[in-house]
Amino acid sequence: MKIIAVDAMGGDNAPKAIVEGVNKAIESFSDIQIQLYGDQEKIKTYLTPSDRVTIVHTDEKINSDDEPAKAIRRKKNASMVLAAKAVKEGQAQAVLSAGNTGALLAAGLFVVGRIKGVDRPGLLSTLPTNNQQGFDMLDLGANAENTASHLHQYAILGSFYAKNLRGIAQPRVGLLNNGTEETKGDPLRKETYDLLVADPSLNFIGNIEARDLMGGVADVVVADGFTGNAVLKSIEGTALSIMKQLKTSIKGGGIKAKLGALLLKDSLMDMKNSLDYSGAGGAVLFGLKAPVVKSHGSSDAKSIFYTIKQISSMLETDVVGQLVEEFSKETSSND
Amino acid sequence: MKIIAVDAMGGDNAPKAIVEGVNKAIESFSDIQIQLYGDQEKIKTYLTPSDRVTIVHTDEKINSDDEPAKAIRRKKNASMVLAAKAVKEGQAQAVLSAGNTGALLAAGLFVVGRIKGVDRPGLLSTLPTNNQQGFDMLDLGANAENTASHLHQYAILGSFYAKNLRGIAQPRVGLLNNGTEETKGDPLRKETYDLLVADPSLNFIGNIEARDLMGGVADVVVADGFTGNAVLKSIEGTALSIMKQLKTSIKGGGIKAKLGALLLKDSLMDMKNSLDYSGAGGAVLFGLKAPVVKSHGSSDAKSIFYTIKQISSMLETDVVGQLVEEFSKETSSND
Numbered sequence: 001m002k003i004i005a006v007d008a009m010g011g012d013n014a015p016k017a018i019v020e021g022v023n024k025a026i027e028s029f030s031d032i033q034i035q036l037y038g039d040q041e042k043i044k045t046y047l048t049p050s051d052r053v054t055i056v057h058t059d060e061k062i063n064s065d066d067e068p069a070k071a072i073r074r075k076k077n078a079s080m081v082l083a084a085k086a087v088k089e090g091q092a093q094a095v096l097s098a099g100n101t102g103a104l105l106a107a108g109l110f111v112v113g114r115i116k117g118v119d120r121p122g123l124l125s126t127l128p129t130n131n132q133q134g135f136d137m138l139d140l141g142a143n144a145e146n147t148a149s150h151l152h153q154y155a156i157l158g159s160f161y162a163k164n165l166r167g168i169a170q171p172r173v174g175l176l177n178n179g180t181e182e183t184k185g186d187p188l189r190k191e192t193y194d195l196l197v198a199d200p201s202l203n204f205i206g207n208i209e210a211r212d213l214m215g216g217v218a219d220v221v222v223a224d225g226f227t228g229n230a231v232l233k234s235i236e237g238t239a240l241s242i243m244k245q246l247k248t249s250i251k252g253g254g255i256k257a258k259l260g261a262l263l264l265k266d267s268l269m270d271m272k273n274s275l276d277y278s279g280a281g282g283a284v285l286f287g288l289k290a291p292v293v294k295s296h297g298s299s300d301a302k303s304i305f306y307t308i309k310q311i312s313s314m315l316e317t318d319v320v321g322q323l324v325e326e327f328s329k330e331t332s333s334n335d
Numbered sequence: 336m337k338i339i340a341v342d343a344m345g346g347d348n349a350p351k352a353i354v355e356g357v358n359k360a361i362e363s364f365s366d367i368q369i370q371l372y373g374d375q376e377k378i379k380t381y382l383t384p385s386d387r388v389t390i391v392h393t394d395e396k397i398n399s400d401d402e403p404a405k406a407i408r409r410k411k412n413a414s415m416v417l418a419a420k421a422v423k424e425g426q427a428q429a430v431l432s433a434g435n436t437g438a439l440l441a442a443g444l445f446v447v448g449r450i451k452g453v454d455r456p457g458l459l460s461t462l463p464t465n466n467q468q469g470f471d472m473l474d475l476g477a478n479a480e481n482t483a484s485h486l487h488q489y490a491i492l493g494s495f496y497a498k499n500l501r502g503i504a505q506p507r508v509g510l511l512n513n514g515t516e517e518t519k520g521d522p523l524r525k526e527t528y529d530l531l532v533a534d535p536s537l538n539f540i541g542n543i544e545a546r547d548l549m550g551g552v553a554d555v556v557v558a559d560g561f562t563g564n565a566v567l568k569s570i571e572g573t574a575l576s577i578m579k580q581l582k583t584s585i586k587g588g589g590i591k592a593k594l595g596a597l598l599l600k601d602s603l604m605d606m607k608n609s610l611d612y613s614g615a616g617g618a619v620l621f622g623l624k625a626p627v628v629k630s631h632g633s634s635d636a637k638s639i640f641y642t643i644k645q646i647s648s649m650l651e652t653d654v655v656g657q658l659v660e661e662f663s664k665e666t667s668s669n670d
Contacts, residue, residue, distance in 0.1 A: 130576055130583075141513055144521040178476055178564045186479040186561055210565045211572035226521055227565050229513045230545045234569035237546035241465055242577050245609045248465075249602035257602045263595025267584035274580045 001033050002315045004308060005083035005092035008038030009061040010099020011297050015039065018098065019046035021304020026050050028305070029312055035092055037079035058082055061099075064297065068102030072110060080104060084111035087290045094291035094311045096282070098299045105142050108285040108292035115320070117327030120150045121287030122225065123294075124161060126280035127235065129216035134280055136162050136171075137213075137221040141229030142285060148191035151175070151222050155202050156326065157286045158220035164319040165310065166219070174208035174218030176227060182206060188224065196222070210234075239275045278303040281310025290320060336368050337650045339643060340418035340427035343373030344396040345434020346632050350374065353433065354381035356639020360647075361385050363640070367647055370427055372414040393417055396434075399632065403437030407445060415439060419446035422625045429626035429646045431617070433634045440477050443620040443627035450655070452662030455485045456622030457560070458629075459496055461615035462570065464551035469615055471497050471506075472548075472556040476564030477620060483526035486510070486557050490537050491661065492621050493555035499652040500645065501554070509543035509553030511562060517541060523559065531557075545569075574610045613638040616645025625655060 006022060008015040015038055022034050026048070033052045036043050040057035047053065060077040072081060080099050084107040086092040095112065097104050105123070114121055122139030129135055138154045139146060146154075155173045162171035175192055177185045182193060184207055196204040208217050210231050223231065246268075250261045261268065282295040282303070291314045295307040314320065341357060343350040350373055357369050361383070368387045371378050375392035382388065395412040407416060415434050419442040421427040430447065432439050440458070449456055457474030464470055473489045474481060481489075490508045497506035510527055512520045517528060519542055531539040543552050545566050558566065581603075585596045596603065617630040617638070626649045630642040649655065 130580055144513060144519075144524075176565065178479060178561055184479075189479075209572075210568035211575070213569070214572055214576035226513055227562055230511065230562050230566050231569045233545035234548070234566045235573045237549055238570045238573040239577060240546070241549035242574060242606060242610070245465055246602065246606045249605040250599065253599070253602045253605075256598050260595045260598025260600075260602070263591050264585070264588070264599055265595075267581065267588045267592045267595070270584040270588075271577060271581045275577070 002031055002312055003033045003035065003092045004094045004096060004311055005035045005037065005086040007080040007083045007095070007097035007099055008036045008043050009079040010097040011295065011299050013298070013300060014098060015042050016046050017299055017301050018304055019043055020301035021299075021308065022053065023048040024301060024305045025308040026052055029309070032308070032312055035083070035086060037083045056082060062103045064100050066100055066103060068100060068106045071100065071103050072106045080107055081111065084108065084292070087112050093315055094293065096293050096295060096304075096307055096311060098295040098297055098304070101294055104292065104294050105285055108288050112288045112290050112292055115287055115289055115324050115327055118153055118157070118287035118323070120146065120153070121285050122150075122154045122157060123283050124158060124286045125232070125283040126166070126277060127213070127232070128275055128277045129214050130274070131216045132274070133216055134166070134277060135213060135216065135219055135221055136166070137223060137228060137232070138286060139223060139225035139228050140232045140283060141225050143225035145226065146188070146224040148188055148195055151188070151192040151224060152195040152199065153287070154222045155196055155199070155204070155220065157323065158222065159202060160319055160323055160326070161284070161286060162219045164317040164322070165313055168219050170203040171219035172205045173202050173220045173222060174205055176210060176221055176223040176231065177207035178209070180207050180209060192222070243272065279306050282307040284314070287323070289324075291315065337366055337647055338368045338370065338427045339429045339431060339646055340370045340372065340421040342415040342418045342430070342432035342434055343371045343378050344414040345432040346630065346634050348633070348635060349433060350377050351381050352634055352636050353639055354378055355636035356634075356643065357388065358383040359636060359640045360643035361387055364644070364647055367643070370418070370421060372418045391417060397438045399435050401435055401438060403435060403441045406435065406438045407441045415442055416446065419443065419627070422447050428650055429628065431628050431630060431639075431642055431646060433630040433632055433639070436629055439627065439629050440620055443623050447623045447625050447627055450622055450624055450659050450662055453488060453492070453622035453658070455481060455488070456620050457485070457489045457492060458618050459493060459621045460567070460618040461501070461612060462548070462567070463610055463612045464549050465609065466551045467609070468551055469501070469612060470548060470551065470554055470556055471501070472558060472563060472567070473621060474558060474560035474563050475567045475618060476560050478560035480561065481523075481559040483523055483530055486523070486527040486559060487530040487534065488622070489557045490531055490534070490539070490555065492658065493557065494537060495654055495658055495661070496619070496621060497554045499654040499657070500648055503554050505538040506554035507540045508537050508555045508557060509540050511545060511556055511558040511566065512542035513544070515542045515544060527557070578607070614641050617642040619649070622658070623655075624659075626650065
């Protein structure tokens with residue numbers, strides 16, 4: 001039985017969306033148990049009772065504008081902190097929250113803890129491509145600064161994720177750079193390039209550019225946290241902006257445009273769905289001793305369901321256990 | 336009379352698109368003269384004769400895959416190099432090319448030369464926003480690495496551009512960062528933040544995030560060359576990818592979708608146009624002694640026309656002269 005600790009109070013639609021997502025997951029997957037951390041009365045309003053769901057009541061929660069590290073230290077009974085502690089103490093195997101990202105990163109690092117040998121866990125998400133295969137990118141912003149050695153670890157972490165969660169036997173790893181030639185980039189990229197080329201365990205395909213990401217140029221994209229964060233937000237912002245522009249234009253286009261939009265509804269939905277990667281789950285702070293997964297703040301029940309599915313797959317394939325083994329090898333071989 | 340040196344041989348559609356763009360510009364603007372550098376016979380095929388256009392013949396040209404610095408050094412008679420030399424020697428006041436970007440950057444730096452006091456000229460473009468106002472962003476990749484002092488100079492350069500070319504009295508300057516709080520970012524961003532806050536000549540509005548760029552959150556966006564390049568390519572890639580996805584979906588959607596697309600044609604064109612910022616001209620290597628402007632490699636005659644219009648405005652408002660004055664003040668006050 002897989003036991004997942006869920007922060008019921010995090011995110012814009014909590015606890016409703018969280019609990020409804022849990023209801024759906026409990027119905028769909030018979031081998032999971034859920035611990036819901038948060039306000040018992042509110043949770044009960046939405047919960048479909050099941051002997052595989054327990055509620056751990058707490059009045060305290062971390063707000064979206066709380067200063068992350070401070071919140072984790074001071075709000076010791078916050079739903080998110082208790083969920084992370086349950087993992088640390090072996091009562092659960094993974095944490096899910098749609099709350100304050102910074103606080104969840106801090107809870108992951110300071111409560112759940114890093115895998116020995118992983119210097120800086122990275123935030124990883126599966127992002128959409130035109131061919132619907134998606135790509136895994138990290139670090140998306142867990143760190144503001146990274147070294148080449150961190151980036152090398154991201155290539156390894158990302159490859160394990162792509163293998164285990166997406167079933168890609170030899171994930172193509174690309175280094176996000178300002179050009180595709182091997183001599184491109186700043187010193188960080190050049191040093192990372194040399195490390196990736198020299199690692200026979202990786203299927204390194206070289207430097208890639210941000211404009212080719214959605215074309216599916218790589219299965220795993222390695223970036224420093226600052227650039228990865230900027231690229232993720234650029235993709236999101238551009239997609240939202242185009243959708244908004246189209247909506248405004250249809251609205252202002254009179255009856256003809258509205259009729260056109262009606263006839264084109266399926267195609268427009270296709271386009272929208274191609275950008276919606278909630279089916280791939282949430283963002284994983286990868287490199288920790290257990291899956292710590294952030295669902296989007298605006299998550300609905302469907303997103304929560306898919307994030308639980310993702311966590312269930314991570315536990316099923318024991319990707320974290322494999323990482324522990326991999327990095328213990330690396331550590332001892334470095335001795 | 337403004338004299339512009341144009342590399343007739345650069346870009347995917349050269350010399351046809353270049354010469355046709357020049358024809359249109361000569362017809363529209365009575366106060367410009369154009370020098371066309373390239374293959375005389377080929378140029379003549381497309382050129383509408385005018386006493387304000389001269390051809391400077393050369394057989395040599397820089398190819399898109401030439402190694403930039405080497406090409407500039409070795410191909411001394413390449414159309415792009417001769418155009419840059421004409422500016423250096425005072426025979427022309429600005430350079431336009433749709434050719435090899437790296438080579439044009441090298442020609443700009445090594446032939447035209449930097450303004451005294453500007454350490455690292457930055458690549459600047461006007462990018463689209465939903466409200467059609469656009470924003471100016473730099474550095475978009477002229478440099479792989481930047482210091483806080485460079486970024487401070489980009490804020491000044493970008494403000495001058497927005498004032499002169501877009502008529503914004505007090506351009507709002509934003510620092511691209513991984514969050515909006517003033518404490519966000521890596522050491523480079525923190526140091527830059529302090530420099531920008533302390534400069535009373537700037538209308539600095541603080542940190543901004545990539546997801547808000549197309550929402551028009553700032554008039555001038557300051558980034559290091561590596562991140563700026565990644566963000567630009569992410570925006571381009573996402574927009575192209577969505578358009579492609581929509582096209583594929585309409586094609587596969589049968590007669591209903593095709594009829595819908597027909598009725599929605601104006602709205603879809605609106606959306607497409609909102610992403611097309613060729614009306615704002617090309618990318619300027621800003622901080623040089625004269626305008627050096629790169630038109631997109633895939634430029635058509637219309638893009639070339641708008642880039643000539645942009646250069647004409649830069650000469651009209653003497654933005655470069657103002658920069659020379661500004662940075663001579665800065666240099667002397669630093670002494």
